Amino acid sequence: MKLVVRVKLLPSPVQATALEATLQACNRAANHVSRVAFERGIKDRNGLQRLLYADVKSVFGLSAQPTVRAIKKVADAYTALNAQVRKGLLGPTTKRYNAAMSHPIAFRPEAAQPFDDRCLSWQHDARTVSIWTVGGRMKGIRYTGSADQLKMLDQYRKGESDLVHEGGKWFLIATCDVPDPDVAEPVDFIGVDRGIVNLATTSDGTNYQGRGLRRYRNWCARKRAELQKKQTRSAKRRLARRAKKEQRHATHLNHKIAKEIVSVAQRTGRGIAVEQLDGIRDRVRLRRDQRGTLSSWPFHQLGQHLAYKARQAGVAFMEVDPAYTSQRCPRCGHTEKANRPTRDEFCCRRCGLAGPADVVAGVNVRNRARSAWAFVTMPVPSTA
Template sequence: MKIVVQVRLLPTAEQAAALAATLTAVNAAADHASEVAYHRFALNARQVPLHRAVYADLRAQGLGAQAAVRVIKKVVDAYTTLRATIRAGNLGRHDSPRRIKAESKPVTFRKDAAHPYDDRNLSWQTDARTVSIWTVHGRLKHLPYTGSAAQLKTLAEHRRGESDLVVRGGKWFLIATCDIPTPETYEPRDWVGVDRGIANLATTSDGVNHQGRGLQHYRRRMARVRAELQAKGTKSAKRKLKKWARRETRHATHINHAIAKSVVADAERTGRGIALEDLQGIRDRTRVPRHRRVTHSSWPFHQLGDFVAYKAERAGVPVLTVDAHHTSQTCPRCRHVSRRNRPSRDTFRCVVCGLAGPADHIAAVNVRTRARTAWVLVNAPHAAVSPSSRQGLSRAATPVLP
């Protein structure tokens, strides 16, 4: 499987100036190539035709041969992404303002946008922890870098493919692609059901609860800060808004990483698999009070699921997604389903058999039960599974195995 490793470069002032000049030059060249691509090929830019159209111009602007090739590939990838976004409907219908705006002008690049390097214009000396990198002012040799011990080990053992040069807040980074071997998925002894939410970010069928109260306080404070800055409307306020938005995103990502790591470690230690709810379209299916709409629409539920999936794949832990409907309204003892089983958001009390407990824990237990049933059907011989059972399985669960 492919992952990325980020290391921080430690350039001198002169080296940092050369790196900054390089990003400015390659992104200006990318803007030129993008304009040519748009006027000649519309949104259908391809590598070879665009190479023939702009390669000589990019070389005349002072770019090296391989740098020019990387710029062309960068532009082609940008248009490929734009076409995929349009096909997926993420910019609306053909007459929507967002789609019209995207289709009516060439793709542009920030002057400090990331730029890809390959092994021809970037070489790694992992023993010395230095890199040799091409710039418009010549090749910078013995440029030191640093990172965590685990990342440096992964980089030294598994680096393959491109690396991106990135600048954030005056700090320089290289994001390297690593191809690590994927362990074989084991046969699970049982399943850990995971219920994802807002008040409780993740609750497992073992009763482990990753609460979100601290995060809610943090996000409410960030909302007040945003409101104050938006009321000012100055350029400095807008810059601070972007800065705080990036900080909030990093904070949420860190929390999701920590939760996913804990869930996967627990499943691996006990030889179990991980069962998740299929939350696709959850925001369209649910209704929340007005004061909670911002929190409900902005929390990255999908990101947490992705983190669990890729960490589980690295550990060889099987992952199964099951139907999310009525998991918090179904009694795990008598299987009675009713809205009245949820007298409040945090409480479950079955109106038939009287079973009571925290609602999120009950939901996680139901997720685990559905995973057990689905796994039996997935592994059963075809002759032993009736057509009706197969249809039920397709609706109930989808295996997501590495």
């Protein structure tokens, strides 16, 4: 299992200046490679390296390995763009598609730059790194992080690390290849229903409300509108500082919810089941005033957090068919739209079972996971 560890660098002013100059040089080189790749139609790594290696190395002042990393960054960017086009994520004739395909990919002056072990080395005992810069090898740059992050970094780091400059701070993002624990055979499942009014509701009846997040987002929207209306330099600086604060808040909430659900599942020996919500934004038609809420709500992120935390804890995780989970009676199986007279209430028109609608949906998710797990683990009959 691959996990990402993000540690904060604590460079001196001289070290920070060298790191900034290095990022800018690498991204100038990447923009040059991207223009040539776009004009000549050569977007594979080997072709670009044969064509531009000597030029990039001499013109932009990069040594051998950073030159290779800069060229690979461009090739990876075009590979990702082509994958998006093949999947139809940009649309065939949209403005976004035309903008992406009519110009070479551009890199910001301080865009992240990957470094491999030839350019960057870690001294875990001293908590310092040694990194190549355009001014020479910069040694003894201190870093810090949580105890769990540092332990994982020391034991499982593998591959490249990305140098990131964000909000005036320096970070290194490293990939750790953590061995998967054995998944325990679940005695049952916890069904999790995700939503907007309630971020998550489990089949046990535990409810994680979205009221606080909704109020916070509405407050952020009002503040953004006020600052944008002022059009002053200080207002623009404040907008830049607040740019990702709302996103970090939602991510923090999703981490807390996922951690608690996985902890309960691990303690009780159960698995976790969620609805498979891929393509929900394409299937659901909403009023205009609801579209922004749905498009920005972190459904997928909560599912991702549940999946990787469950995998890390050795807890079984399943995605099940979401069809009619909020309209189906878990006792008699009767499915009808009228079973859910309001958003919060469920009442079966056949057997009279009543309860909170989101809890009923979680129970249906749990029941489907039980059936699916039994089918997956069913022994194959012998043909002998």
